[in-house]
Amino acid sequence: MLPSALLRVTEGVTPYFCFLLFVVTLGPLQFGFHLAELNAPQDIITCHSGQAPNFLNSDDWPLCIPMSEAQFATVSSVFTVGGLVGALVAGPYCSRYGRLLAMEMTALLFIAGSIAETFAMTISILAIGRILNGLGAGAATVIVPLYISEVAPAQSRGFFGTFTQITVNIGILFTQTLGYFLSRGSDWRYILSTGMWLGAVQCIGLFFVPESPVWIFASSKSPIAFQKAHRTLERIRGKGANLAAEEAQWSGAARSAEEQSLLGQGATRLDGCDDSEGVVAIAPPSPRPAAAALQGAKKPTVGFFGLVTDPSYRPALIAVIGIMFAQQVCGINSVIMYSVSLLNGMLPLNSAVLTIIISAANLITTMLSAPLPDRLGRKTCLLLSVVGQGISSFLLAFSIVYSVKILSAISVLTFVAFFAVGLGPVPFILASELVGQEAVGATQSWALGANYVATFLVAQFFPLINSALNAKLGGAGWVYFLFAFFAVLSATFFWFYVPETNGKKNADEVWGKTTRVD
Template sequence: MIPESLRKALVGISPYFCFLLAIVTLGPLQFGFHLAELNAPQDVITCRRKDIAAPSWSATSLLAPSTAHHSLPDCIPMSEARFATVSSVYTIGGLIGALAAGPFCSHNGRRPAMAVASFIFLVGSLVETFSASVAVLAVGRVLNGLSAGASTVIVPLYISEVAPPASRGFFGAFTQITVNVGILFVQTLGFFLSHDSAWRFILGTGIIIALINLVGMWGVAESPAWLVTYKGQSVRAHFILQRIRGAGVSIADEVAAWPPSGLQHGFSSQHDGINSTGVASTVPAEEQALLVPPVNEEGVYVIAPPSPRPFVPSVPSPSLLSVGFFKVVTDAHYRPAIIAVIGIMFAQQVCGINSVIMYSVSLLNGMLPLNSALLTIIISAVNLVTTMLCAPLPDRLGRKTCLLVSVVGQGMSSLALAFSIVFGVKILSAFSVLTFVAFFAVGLGPVPFILASELVGQEAVGATQSWALGANYIATFLVAQFFPMVNSALNARLGGAGWVYFLFAGCAALSTVFFWIYVPETKGKKDADEVWGRTTRLD
């Protein structure tokens, strides 16, 4: 007997929805994979070491003979500054992809945008795997960054539009969960394959993931909300939503929350009324029947594949379809949301998480009681498990509460890590690194991806996501590019190591104040106007 609470939670979660979730989240998975792919093999790729002391019983001994005879070099000599640039150009590609993804997916649809991102992931992984110079490796990183940036805009948006309304916070966390799966996967590969030229197998694994993602996109349906809002295709949207929810599940409440499709396609409010189904009242009754499927006694739409031609208004008004990238900043109605999401995304990075994700093997080498590559796998596993366990918290405790708990905990962990490294307390250092990552997973990891689609209306979601991820990638670039230099400079100036984590603790303190003042709670709010306490549109 299934408990009533569990039964309600499973409503609308069909096998097809699970398939969609599995395929589209391969995009964020690849974001995490490529973000951390150079961490473990850093010293091997840059010719500083032949291996990272992987155990002799590992798969490395089996792969070594197959990598001994080829025309590609075993390593690519580069300085610390050059390696930092190769690492950070990934975020430049991400910034471009994030900024371009919003307008592209608004005008062309979520599905085509995700398919293009999958293809670019494939090309980027091929270029990286067979690179023989710093420049070629950097080009591959930029290409993968383009797709990573696009994926982190489009996929959370798509999930928020196809997930059951009561579980959107939970499924929204899957973006960060799969990012962490990608990080853990590539860190594990790095532990075993960071020797000689076997590091190319790490990068080559990205080719396989991209192929699976690209092929799987053939079975992914377009977002019903996008079809209604931007195309006015009510019949197709109803059909797809019913398929996603399952044959016996009512979608009447969800459909009622959709914007009136007639208004989005140029109906004048002075001449064409909009009825409760979202269809212009001047449309003949027989054509309204084509736009809105019949409902049975249980409130479930009865849909057959439509053969008659659906009604298409003849006077389109593209300006009503979406709010543009710059308009969303200049409009006072949306500006508070943009300030909030940009601040959240900056905080996610400047509190220091990528100092561990991207540089932990070299950074922590010799400082902690475990092999740094092995510790990195443990860190990634803690990050993944904590993110999964905390996935229900945004829906239970609220988005803002999770953010505050996360940033305070991460700030305290940064302080503990700084003091423990400075004074050489290795056990405390290891524990502090784990709590540092665990607190990130409570809120700073998953919540920003959820909030960006909840603080504005559907018409501005694409542009808002682009601003949010643009800010995120700028902050990621700053950390990726300058963290090694700042860390080295502080260590040389002050003596010893660990001083940079005092800076991260200060950033966490500032972020706490920002969250308290500028970030509203979205839990339990039906739309953006309720989130911001508005009753009418401000013009």
């Protein structure tokens, strides 16, 4: 007998759904890959390892590209600038043209960006490649959680929502491991070229991925939209699956008895073939009243700026922006993007090896923590995560300042482990749960836009602030006291401004009738 929790998670999960999950989460995986791809080979790429920017006779590629610390910080951080633009554009784009086409565009951006990075001979070309990959990453982190939330079984959306963060961590671990073995000579180009192949695999896989059934229904004014969405959902859930409860949520009301009966009767394809594939037209007469009722129940789509001007969405907007800022300003990317150079000589292990261990610990903890948002609740996980990360940050600063190397190593591991408990996966879940379907795309864009602004601030200014504090106060590690302070502020914000969404049927129930105005 399987445990009840496992039965609950696996209910409604088919091999085809698992395939979809694998293909679409290649987008977040590439986000993690490109986020950390310059970490391990930083000194090699920037000519700080002692090698000169000599040219290879065979192809005239430079062994390295001379860069100052500030220039490298800019090359690293422009990834987040691209991510910001991608996140802002992706919401409206996928709401208008569909989740599938938007994911196909991100795959092409990853391929183009990786080509530019691989063959870069100057700082500017390397930066252009980072921007293109950032565009793809920003869009992927908006579209993929949204798509998963729309195709995953309702009772396990929180669990499968964490796969976004899990695959981000797989991408980080993958590129850190490649960096350990290939950070020499011109081999760093093989690290960057791997992004081309990841993008190509996703591009091919997306040919076998259907459009989101929720989007099919919500975006079409056709009377057969419901039937088309039904067929798509049935393909994902399997023949004979009970889809009534899920489909009732699309319009916010149960379907009429008439439409229930229509779905049970014979339907014919518009092209006259059998009904095993394709869009169906209801054969019995008078299907329009039910379709019209469903169509009339839909709320108009809320745009990017409409979310700001409508006061009924303001609490949700404040909550998701605050959560996304907290995810970054607590310092996780100081470890993900700069750990090899930052921790070099400070800890009892080689910093490149420690970075791989850190990435593996982050991945394992994220996977083990996947059921927690559904069991403990989203808000509880956030508070546990930020408090644990704040304590770890304080201990890391203390241990580096006073040269307690064992404590430093432990603190780094707990720092990333507590991030995986809540701050990693939960923001991506909440961004699609705090508002209704009509505002999900715009909310995701605002949330991810805030996330990338915060990521840019950390990526661009962390090395400079770290160097300034070290020079001013003497020694290293002082910057983590600052991250501990941000953790305190974040915990206070979560306590007062972030509601619990676990177990709530919709956004109206999350906020209550006095907060939400329809």
